[in-house]
Amino acid sequence: MCELLGMSANVPTDIRFSFAALARRGGETGPHADGWGISFYENHGCRSFHDPEPSARSELAKLLRNYPIKSRIVIAHVRKANRGRVSLENTHPFSRELWGRRWTFAHNGQLKGVKKLPLGGFAPIGSTDSEHAFCWMMGRLQARFRTLPKPALLDRAVADLAADLHGRGVFNMLLSDSRTLYAHCGKRLCYLTRRAPFGTATLIDEDWRVDFATETTDRDVVSVVATQALTRDESWTDLDRGAVLTLRDGAIRLLKPGNPASAAVPLEPPAC
Template identity: 45%
Template sequence: MCQLLGLNCATPTDASFSFTGFCQRGGNTDHHADGWGIAFFEGKGLRLFVDHESASQSPMAEFLQRYPLKSRNIIAHVRKATIGEVALENAHPFVRELWGRHWVFAHNGDLKDYFPPLHGHFRPVGTTDSERAFCWLMQELAKSHASLPDVHELTLTLRELIPQVRRFGTFNFLLSNGEALWAHCSTKLHWLVRQHPFAQATLMDRDWTVNFAELNHPGDRAAVVVTTPLTSNEQWAAFEPDELKVFMDGLPVG
């Protein structure tokens, strides 16, 4: 299956360290070599990079590891194709507009025979079960709220919608509108918060140690969500099965 990486931060933060380790899983230290992507929110704007090449070999991924784009919400994905061919249109994350905002979604898992009724503005471009699920979530959110609700109301609605998708199979996902990061675990997700007093972290997939105390200020803080822990010397917490967490300003809020 695929792997997920998400960051939700109190201040604009670059993902170079986490993304560098994560990319190695796209065909080097793991077998997720069927495409990759990463999305950076920037105010109301969005920078989206996707590729059908493996992340460990992609020149664009190598560039982004060295180019420190800063964002408060970042979602990345490395793909192991199971449903849908290896093609650019099937690379996660996927993006849609709702209520005048970008929404970004990435999924890990298989949804068997999942073809929900899609009768509104949201239609898949590719052939993945993941994009169909995203379109359905966006469709149902739009039906449930006339305008952009607050994060608490969105979370309540998502809690009602997720089981309707989850019954078709594995539904680990990350979702963000640039304000918050929602993370749902059906089988495997881990998270931590990096904050003052910062410490050293060592990647598991590449020989690189960073002392975050030298790079951050006391007000900086970042929540990191990933399928499998990225570092060997930090305390990662596992999600419970079928748990939905929402992160804002680098902290879990629900």
């Protein structure tokens, strides 16, 4: 399967450290050699980069490792193709406009029968089941709300749609509208939150160690979601299958399947 990486922070944050580990898994320390992409939100704007080449050997990925783009929400993906040929149009993350916001989506796993779902006003460009699922979600949200709803209502709607797709196969997902990062665990996702007092971290996939105390302030809060742990000396928390996280400004809330949005549970992981 593919691998996902997401970040939510309360201040613009450099994700080069985590992205370096993910990129190595795209054809070097991992088999995900069928393309990669990353999207950075800057307020309501979104800057995206895609490459159908393996990220471990991509000149564009090397550029981003040396280019400190700071963002409060990031979604990244390295692909192991199982449906849809290796091509630029099949490279995640995918994006669409809804309610004047740029939505970005990345997925790993396989979904059965998803291409039979009606799409409403959104159509896929490529041939993946992932992009079809994304277009279906956008169509359902547009049909349910005429304008951008309040966060709690939107949280519940996204969780409901994710639960539907969860029943169709493996649906590990990252989704954002520039305000919130949503993460759904279909089989495997984990997360951590970095906050004061900050410590050091070492990547699993290469020899890179960072002392976050020298890179941050006491007010910074940064949460990272990944398919598998990226560092060897931090405490990553595994998500239960079917769980949905909402991340805003680095703060994480857990939406338990079947519970109303008002019952979302704040998660306060220990500082790392």
